[in-house]
Amino acid sequence: MFESFAVYLTEKASLTPEDLKLVEAVTVAKKLRKRQYLLQQGDISHQNCFIAKGCLRLYRIGEDGNERILRFGIENWWMADYESYNSGQPSKCNIDALEDSELLLIEKNELDALYKAIPKLHNFRVMLEAKSFDASQNRILSIISETAEQRYETFIRSYPEIFNRVPLHMIASYLGVSRETLSRVRQQYVR
């Protein structure tokens, strides 16, 4: 399972075979079945997770009992609750698998040590975090300024590979529109 992670790190972060050995030494493989949790509210998110296969979601349960989806993740994406991960405080979120998934986990302290040992990996991480912040800013802009129709189109255009794998009611939750509104929008869109 490490193979796909190795390919990713070689292509994206230019890691050498020697670098990869350091990474492999601290990487733990884990399989999740569909619906299984990676993280539950109250746990500390102490591992960063690379998704080798499958699909995960990060979500919070609102006071009304409804799920609010903060993020999806698929192959070659990273997943953790970074608020908990960075602060060491218990998470307010859950992460679970929407499909049978194969994951590669690294403990935060091990990953921090890798960043020191492999500056290229650290630079890659900084770049990823900047992109992630940009994406969240663009998502905010989309939610505060676009109609339900436009948000749906933006989502399909931005994440075509997620849109086909995730149930409609979860996309509605992610976009912050009701399921009924999204069904109507989707019908219009298909026409």
Next chain:
Amino acid sequence: MFESFAVYLTEKASLTPEDLKLVEAVTVAKKLRKRQYLLQQGDISHQNCFIAKGCLRLYRIGEDGNERILRFGIENWWMADYESYNSGQPSKCNIDALEDSELLLIEKNELDALYKAIPKLHNFRVMLEAKSFDASQNRILSIISETAEQRYETFIRSYPEIFNRVPLHMIASYLGVSRETLSRVRQQYVR
């Protein structure tokens, strides 16, 4: 004007007088009058800006010609369009002053050199960026899951020092609600 920046860096990032000399050598002071631009759409956001005094906003003009406010900034906050700053691409945003403001600017390449020279400053930056990302995730959660009333309350609770300084229609834009809705919410809230 550097004095307030020095106090901030000493208190928050534990910089020494020697560190501060390095920072001061590359810091440029700038005053902005109310309504003046720090950045205009199409410019590259090549400086990070520390706000010593005043209030700025970062916003984008939508296709409908309306302003969408992505962020406010006041004393002791940083401001730039980080998407443009990190990518070196022209900005899609504007930054202007909502009050007469005093700013301290550092060019990106100078700041990157400071991070190498002063690891404490780099660690502080990493911590700030993580907090900024958390704030954006919480804002997304607020927008996709809360009513206009709740969003307004969340905003007042999170940013009491901004809420009194910024016109209501800009808070409406920030929250993604219409001006009319926010006026109604505010009246209810005052009662």
